[in-house]
Amino acid sequence: MSPDTEVGSNIIKPKTIYLKDYAPAPYKASHINLVFELFEDKTIVRSEVLYIKNPDGNSSTLILNGQDQTILSVEIDGVAFTGYMLADNQITINEAGEKFTLTITSEIHPETNTALEGLYKSQGTYCTQCEAEGFRRITYFQDRPDVLSIFSVRIEADKSKYPVLLSNGNLVESGELANGRHFTAWNDPFPKPCYLFALVAGDLVRIEDTFKTMSGRNVDLHIYVRSGDEGQCDHAMQSLKKSMQWDEEKYGREYELDLFNIVAVSDFNMGAMENTSLNIFNTKLVLAHQETATDTDFMSVEGVIAHEYFHNWTGNRVTCRDWFQLSLKEGLTVFRDHEFSADMNSRSVQRIDDVDHLRRFQFSEDASPLAHAVQPDNFIEISNFYTMTVYEKGSELIRMQQTLLGEDTYRKATDLYFDRYDGHAVTCDDFVQCMADASGRDMSQFFLWYKQAGTPSLIASSQYDEEQKQFTLTLKQSQADTPGQTNKKPLLIPVAVGLLNEQGIETHPTQVLEMTEREQSFTFDNVKTRPVPSILRGFSAPVKLTTDLSDDNLRLLQLSDTDGFNKWEAGQTIALRTIERVMADSEVDISQFIDDIGIMIQQGLNNKGDKALLARALSLPAIAVIAQTQDVIDPAAIDSARTHILKAIKRTHKDALLRLYKDNLSMGEFSISPEAMGRRSLKNTVLELLTVTNGSGCAALAKAHYDHADNMTDRVAALACLSDSTQPEREEVFTDFYHRFKDYQLVVDKWFSLQAIANRDEIFDDFAKLRNHAEFNIKNPNRVRSLYSAFAINNPVKFHDPSGQGYAILRDAIIELNAINPQIAARQVTPFREWKRYTPELQAKMKDALQAIMDSGNLSSDVFEVVSKSLN
Ligand code: 0A1
Ligand code: ZN
Numbered sequence: 001m002s003p004d005t006e007v008g009s010n011i012i013k014p015k016t017i018y019l020k021d022y023a024p025a026p027y028k029a030s031h032i033n034l035v036f037e038l039f040e041d042k043t044i045v046r047s048e049v050l051y052i053k054n055p056d057g058n059s060s061t062l063i064l065n066g067q068d069q070t071i072l073s074v075e076i077d078g079v080a081f082t083g084y085m086l087a088d089n090q091i092t093i094n095e096a097g098e099k100f101t102l103t104i105t106s107e108i109h110p111e112t113n114t115a116l117e118g119l120y121k122s123q124g125t126y127c128t129q130c131e132a133e134g135f136r137r138i139t140y141f142q143d144r145p146d147v148l149s150i151f152s153v154r155i156e157a158d159k160s161k162y163p164v165l166l167s168n169g170n171l172v173e174s175g176e177l178a179n180g181r182h183f184t185a186w187n188d189p190f191p192k193p194c195y196l197f198a199l200v201a202g203d204l205v206r207i208e209d210t211f212k213t214m215s216g217r218n219v220d221l222h223i224y225v226r227s228g229d230e231g232q233c234d235h236a237m238q239s240l241k242k243s244m245q246w247d248e249e250k251y252g253r254e255y256e257l258d259l260f261n262i263v264a265v266s267d268f269n270m271g272a273m274e275n276t277s278l279n280i281f282n283t284k285l286v287l288a289h290q291e292t293a294t295d296t297d298f299m300s301v302e303g304v305i306a307h308e309y310f311h312n313w314t315g316n317r318v319t320c321r322d323w324f325q326l327s328l329k330e331g332l333t334v335f336r337d338h339e340f341s342a343d344m345n346s347r348s349v350q351r352i353d354d355v356d357h358l359r360r361f362q363f364s365e366d367a368s369p370l371a372h373a374v375q376p377d378n379f380i381e382i383s384n385f386y387t388m389t390v391y392e393k394g395s396e397l398i399r400m401q402q403t404l405l406g407e408d409t410y411r412k413a414t415d416l417y418f419d420r421y422d423g424h425a426v427t428c429d430d431f432v433q434c435m436a437d438a439s440g441r442d443m444s445q446f447f448l449w450y451k452q453a454g455t456p457s458l459i460a461s462s463q464y465d466e467e468q469k470q471f472t473l474t475l476k477q478s479q480a481d482t483p484g485q486t487n488k489k490p491l492l493i494p495v496a497v498g499l500l501n502e503q504g505i506e507t508h509p510t511q512v513l514e515m516t517e518r519e520q521s522f523t524f525d526n527v528k529t530r531p532v533p534s535i536l537r538g539f540s541a542p543v544k545l546t547t548d549l550s551d552d553n554l555r556l557l558q559l560s561d562t563d564g565f566n567k568w569e570a571g572q573t574i575a576l577r578t579i580e581r582v583m584a585d586s587e588v589d590i591s592q593f594i595d596d597i598g599i600m601i602q603q604g605l606n607n608k609g610d611k612a613l614l615a616r617a618l619s620l621p622a623i624a625v626i627a628q629t630q631d632v633i634d635p636a637a638i639d640s641a642r643t644h645i646l647k648a649i650k651r652t653h654k655d656a657l658l659r660l661y662k663d664n665l666s667m668g669e670f671s672i673s674p675e676a677m678g679r680r681s682l683k684n685t686v687l688e689l690l691t692v693t694n695g696s697g698c699a700a701l702a703k704a705h706y707d708h709a710d711n712m713t714d715r716v717a718a719l720a721c722l723s724d725s726t727q728p729e730r731e732e733v734f735t736d737f738y739h740r741f742k743d744y745q746l747v748v749d750k751w752f753s754l755q756a757i758a759n760r761d762e763i764f765d766d767f768a769k770l771r772n773h774a775e776f777n778i779k780n781p782n783r784v785r786s787l788y789s790a791f792a793i794n795n796p797v798k799f800h801d802p803s804g805q806g807y808a809i810l811r812d813a814i815i816e817l818n819a820i821n822p823q824i825a826a827r828q829v830t831p832f833r834e835w836k837r838y839t840p841e842l843q844a845k846m847k848d849a850l851q852a853i854m855d856s857g858n859l860s861s862d863v864f865e866v867v868s869k870s871l872n
Helices: 234-251 295-310 323-344 347-366 388-405 407-421 428-439 551-560 564-584 591-605 611-617 623-627 635-663 674-690 696-708 712-723 728-741 745-756 763-771 781-794 805-820 822-827 840-855 861-871
Strands: 005-007 012-014 027-039 042-053 062-065 070-076 085-087 090-093 099-108 118-122 125-129 149-158 164-167 170-176 181-192 199-202 205-212 218-225 259-265 278-282 457-465 470-478 493-500 506-515 519-524 532-535 544-547
Touching: 012 861, 125 259, 125 278, 149 164, 149 199, 164 181, 205 234, 218 234, 234 259, 234 295, 234 323, 259 295, 278 295, 295 323, 295 674, 295 712, 323 347, 323 388, 323 428, 347 388, 347 564, 347 611, 347 623, 388 407, 388 428, 388 493, 388 506, 407 428, 457 532, 470 493, 470 506, 470 532, 493 551, 506 519, 532 544, 532 551, 551 564, 551 591, 564 591, 564 611, 564 635, 591 611, 591 635, 611 674, 623 635, 635 674, 674 696, 674 712, 696 712, 696 728, 712 728, 712 745, 728 745, 745 763, 745 781, 763 781, 763 805, 781 805, 781 822, 805 822, 805 840, 822 861, 840 861
Parallel strands: 027 149, 218 259, 259 278, 457 544
Antiparallel strands: 005 012, 027 042, 042 099, 062 090, 070 099, 085 090, 118 125, 125 199, 149 181, 164 199, 170 181, 205 218, 457 470, 470 519, 493 506, 493 532
């Protein structure tokens, strides 16, 4: 039986861990000395740990987690020791004593580690990934975040193959050894949980800069990449310096060590990892150059560099008590990186893109059998809980707390949090208590947001009393049941509202209404004429809002709201209503909507307004966003209604669109200023509208766009417009792209993705060719995502093809990946989990695919958990 298992009725299923069972670690491990001897066919790890009985603990049994290791020797206080039990991936020592040093030497095999957890090799470079439970693949230890230790690390390796040897903290020694080997020794003076441990050994080049902190100390900043990639690191370095500055200004947080390292590797399960002073990144989130990275890539690099840096305080200095508290660090750090990006770029655009992302991915998670609370109360495999809910909804919870407290009090509360908990492992409850203590507010109702899963619904209706000059807004909230949770309580919802008059002039600026009951009315005085309320400004709470606003009211908001987010939102609501109407009756008159689009195009031609916002206003909601509004999801029907409207826009406004396109064909030097990105975004959105009919003219226009491009954003836009095409230009452009960029792995990923999203009949044959392409490698997570995730997430029509071929593709990939990389396999299950919301025919086929995975045998606990919960 595998380690964490229990015997169910007649199948063996992995064991569930509960928050209510938390108990402090029985032993403290104040110091750990690690020695790594790296060889081509094995790595020897020696760990020496000082254990002292934890006065807060309630057991004297020391339990050490360990996985995929061969123990070579065990000693206590320098004497060989055999009095331990080794079973179920654990060493157990009963009555272990008050204080002793335990030394364990074991052998591990990074060279064959395809799970990419623990120590592994990426294109010849050794690297580690210890969050959440990877450290147990390196040595036997209490692998839990509430055990904090000072780490000393020595690394020995062949000098010519691995000239760079890094770990956390400060370099204390280095030198030569016999047989062409060398070593470095590192000390990290701040106690940390083992999930923040990191080691890198490789042949890498380094880009250097420095940052002067607010107290005048100089910090060396190093970015390590493979030789040849050094020309693509400048944006990451600038982003790091901006992040360090922003954290000082906005949160008063200074970096404490003298060195900050970033290492980029090609094989990585996630985006990046915040290991203390040695962040390890997926190359995708470090490398950026105009010729190889899109504007979206540039923004992601900036956001993720910031995210990992911000973890230094929110995650590392103050860490999580247990993994149920993951949102303590992730929700807070996402909120910090979103705010950073909003300050660096356009606040409205950032908010629109963040909310769009939340609705596409988190709302759908909430609507699935895998819905869970921001502070979940149980899990089987913690790797499955790095979710949109923990990250993105968690960030919305921090945003709401800032909204409720106001910026100044929120800052006092975070100061208190850092003061109180620096060097501690704490809970989400502790964080919210700081908000309560700094503000004097009772936050207990607010805390329900952490405990209750699901997206609340909010219904708003309004009443105007002409005589009293009063306007009343009535709000009703409801919380649907989610797995394991019924009869939920009403939440404290901050609803930001402003009022506009019929001329579109704001008469009442934003007020935050605090809703605490199921149903509540709020009255505004001194309202001279019937107003149009702008409700939930800035998306002040992560809810599904329905209002009684007419299309005309929405049109007024779209034109005149002072809140950039709600201006966009009003247009999206009109678009959603129009799509609904077309889905119900394809002959319905949509001329009003099409005319309104014409007005916006005209504004663009008159150079009025922000181009990035106009680009978003001219974009219809994505199929995945529309799907969230449907009782029964039929992707093909959504797509055909959406395409019908897009074609009508092109038919009616072709000339104006062409003019707008030409007006924005950027000239001059490439820049990633918000204005330059806005212009590209507008131009490329217009190109998409102009090529929606996929005829020969469209292909010629897209090819010309590609040929004239001086940057990757424009090239990718052209390829996306050609993806569905059957015109000869498609092949020409895709072939040119491949040959031009075949040496750039991240661009080859784009080449795979842009073909996987093709909504055309040839897709299944194309997919088979791509799968067998020499450059496809199932062991590389970026490549897997570029083919399979692109297909299953961004090609909803073909993934949900009535034949079931799309489902079969993903099913087979999951079964294959389960044995190679369980984390990546489990993530690929996501597109299946909402199966019950689709049409009966699609539902049946999706369920069959899930069942086939379940029956395929030897499932990892990662895949078992998501598939079994999806089927429930
Ligand atoms: N803490 C990282 C994300 C991360 C989580 C798990 C990983 O492996 C299972 C890797 C990275 C972050 O939030 O950036
Ligand atoms: Zn994070």
